[in-house]
Amino acid sequence: MFPMTASDLSIKICKKHIIGPINLTINEGGITVLMGPNGAGKTTLLKALHGIIRLATGQVIFETPATAAQKQQSFVFQSPIMLRRSSLENLAYPLIINGEDKQNAMNRARSWATKIGLSAHMERPAHFLSGGEKQKIALARALITSPQLLFLDEPTASLDGATTVEIEALLTEAQSTGTTIIMSTHNIGQARRIANSVIFMKDGQVDAHLTADAFFDKPPTEAAQKFIAGDIVL
Amino acid sequence: MSDFWEGIQQAIWLLLTQDAHLMEITLRSLRVTLSALIISCLIALPLGAILAVRRFKYRRLIISTLNALMGLPPVVVGLIVYILLSRSGPFGVLGLLFTTHAMVIAQVIIITPLIASIAHNSLRELWSEYHDLLISMNTSKWQRVKTLLWDGRRALMTASLAGFGRAIGEVGAIMIVGGNIDHATRVLTTAISLETSKGDFALALALGFVLIALALAVNLTTHWLAQTEREGRW
Numbered sequence: 001m002f003p004m005t006a007s008d009l010s011i012k013i014c015k016k017h018i019i020g021p022i023n024l025t026i027n028e029g030g031i032t033v034l035m036g037p038n039g040a041g042k043t044t045l046l047k048a049l050h051g052i053i054r055l056a057t058g059q060v061i062f063e064t065p066a067t068a069a070q071k072q073q074s075f076v077f078q079s080p081i082m083l084r085r086s087s088l089e090n091l092a093y094p095l096i097i098n099g100e101d102k103q104n105a106m107n108r109a110r111s112w113a114t115k116i117g118l119s120a121h122m123e124r125p126a127h128f129l130s131g132g133e134k135q136k137i138a139l140a141r142a143l144i145t146s147p148q149l150l151f152l153d154e155p156t157a158s159l160d161g162a163t164t165v166e167i168e169a170l171l172t173e174a175q176s177t178g179t180t181i182i183m184s185t186h187n188i189g190q191a192r193r194i195a196n197s198v199i200f201m202k203d204g205q206v207d208a209h210l211t212a213d214a215f216f217d218k219p220p221t222e223a224a225q226k227f228i229a230g231d232i233v234l
Numbered sequence: 235m236s237d238f239w240e241g242i243q244q245a246i247w248l249l250l251t252q253d254a255h256l257m258e259i260t261l262r263s264l265r266v267t268l269s270a271l272i273i274s275c276l277i278a279l280p281l282g283a284i285l286a287v288r289r290f291k292y293r294r295l296i297i298s299t300l301n302a303l304m305g306l307p308p309v310v311v312g313l314i315v316y317i318l319l320s321r322s323g324p325f326g327v328l329g330l331l332f333t334t335h336a337m338v339i340a341q342v343i344i345i346t347p348l349i350a351s352i353a354h355n356s357l358r359e360l361w362s363e364y365h366d367l368l369i370s371m372n373t374s375k376w377q378r379v380k381t382l383l384w385d386g387r388r389a390l391m392t393a394s395l396a397g398f399g400r401a402i403g404e405v406g407a408i409m410i411v412g413g414n415i416d417h418a419t420r421v422l423t424t425a426i427s428l429e430t431s432k433g434d435f436a437l438a439l440a441l442g443f444v445l446i447a448l449a450l451a452v453n454l455t456t457h458w459l460a461q462t463e464r465e466g467r468w
Contacts, residue, residue, distance in 0.1 A: 052369045075370040084385040
């Protein structure tokens with residue numbers, strides 16, 4: 001499936017230019033963190049790479065055919081989208097639509113529920129869970145199919161420290177078992193903790209793309225330096 | 235006023251003694267209405283879901299037409315069905331005029347746009363909530379429709395009950411195509427109309443109270459369903 005290559009990728013929404021042209025390559029393994037100020041185009045780039053918004057120009061290429069590559073990906077949204085079902089059924093949903101036997105799917109969902117510490121809440125409608133619990137369900141639902149590529153759009157925004165630590169642990173574990181992760185975050189501390197490489201975005205363009213160590217040791221652009229220093233990047 | 239009290243007394247008496255004529259008319263009313271409701275739901279609910287999920291040419295025209303047909307005058311529907319089913323009409327050979335089948339056909343035409351329109355409005359809202367998730371999970375169009383129909387089942391039940399309420403109280407169309415024939419096509423509404431014209435207000439009121447009881451039962455069920463939805467009980 002890898003490397004994933006975006007070439008001359010650009011997005012327009014209602015004829016307004018949003019991001020691009022962007023050229024980048026993501027290799028297999030590790031956690032790539034997308035950072036940048038608000039409106040830099042992080043969410044749009046994630047959705048474009050995942051293929052859920054139409055490209056104005058360019059293409060995203062995988063080593064495997066597009067339909068096969070699509071099946072190997074998952075996406076976690078900033079505001080978790082819960083199906084109007086029980087938490088257990090939410091977890092089992094991706095398995096069931098992929099044709100897995102319902103009983104097996106439910107059993108696997110139960111073991112994931114135990115893993116994320118929510119087994120006591122599995123029969124409750126998912127809408128009644130707290131924000132952090134919903135995000136854990138959303139992450140487990142994305143990981144339950146063992147995707148090769150996982151996109152996350154600010155998964156820990158507005159969550160407390162304890163839940164953030166739990167989610168980071170799940171991401172680190174997923175990465176160690178072969179899932180390549182691309183996530184956006186505003187949290188510089190989080191990026192320092194888990195990132196292997198960093199893509200810094202500004203004004204709809206990739207301003208820098210390098211290893212996390214190199215990025216934090218010596219930010220390559222003025223905007224990146226300001227961002228890491230906690231200054232406002234305009 | 236004496237007719238009113240007499241009507242209440244007679245209604246209670248007819249119900250307590252399970253008057254055979256009343257039971258026959260009531261059961262026929264239910265049979266015709268429920269048959270029409272089932273057929274309408276089979277057409278209207280998937281149609282509502284497809285209109286919510288898919289984008290195709292003439293979609294807006296279909297939605298506008300459905301909305302317009304919600305206010306279709308039943309007498310006109312009765313007249314059109316009468317012409318189509320009459321001996322000189324295109325479907326006259328089927329011999330359906332003045333049968334309960336003709337009444338079901340007329341009711342289906344009246345309530346299908348109503349159910350489809352309410353279903354579409356509810357499912358459109360649900361689809362806007364689910365859109366990104368189901369697209370990112372690479373679901374097929376059929377899986378999306380199925381998911382919306384299942385997760386929107388409470389709203390769809392409300393749409394169906396609205397259709398039931400409209401059909402059970404319908405008189406104009408079924409009078410024309412059914413003919414109000416005793417022991418054959420007489421239902422609650424046409425019997426009320428007949429007894430009123432005969433001056434037997436007590437019996438007409440008694441039948442009216444049964445009809446009101448059925449309508450009330452439907453409304454209470456709708457209310458109860460809405461409550462269970464808010465509490466997330468099913």
